[in-house]
Amino acid sequence: MNQKKNLILDLSYQFSLEIIKIFDLLEDKKCYSIANQLLKSGTSIGANIREAQNAESKLDFIHKFKIAAKEAEETEYWLALINDSNKMKIEPIIFSKISELKAIINSIISTSKRDNKKT
Numbered sequence: 001m002n003q004k005k006n007l008i009l010d011l012s013y014q015f016s017l018e019i020i021k022i023f024d025l026l027e028d029k030k031c032y033s034i035a036n037q038l039l040k041s042g043t044s045i046g047a048n049i050r051e052a053q054n055a056e057s058k059l060d061f062i063h064k065f066k067i068a069a070k071e072a073e074e075t076e077y078w079l080a081l082i083n084d085s086n087k088m089k090i091e092p093i094i095f096s097k098i099s100e101l102k103a104i105i106n107s108i109i110s111t112s113k114r115d116n117k118k119t
Contacts, residue, residue, distance in 0.1 A: 008104050009053070012046030012068075015097050019043055019075070022082075022090070031087050034078065041074040045101060058116045065109050072102045 019042030026035035045068050052064035076098045083090040 008049055008108065011101055012049045015101055016043045016046045018094060018097065025088055029088065034082060034087065038075065038078040041071045041078060044071040045075065058112060062109060062112045065105055069102065069105045069109060072098060072105060
């Protein structure tokens with residue numbers, strides 16, 4: 001089976017794995033509420049991107065990516081809050097990864113909106 005690589009699917013999946021690691025560390029520190037918030041938003045990014053792959057229309061595709069963008073913003077918020085409240089030190093690479101995801105997601109939304117107007 002020869003499947004074409006999909007950068008945003010791969011990046012969002014790998015990011016979800018990183019979020020699960022942070023979740024586990026927060027759970028070990030008994031930071032249950034914030035750990036759960038981070039897990040939900042952080043893994044929802046990839047789930048919505050995956051769901052968009054089977055969208056019913058271009059507008060549905062855009063909608064799923066907009067949800068992913070919102071979840072990425074929320075995830076960045078929780079990561080900053082965890083870091084700044086000294087619950088645990090979030091590695092700078094995680095902030096770089098969420099920034100990269102946000103940029104790609106927003107680019108896909110913009111391109112899809114532009115393409116949708118042409119049809």
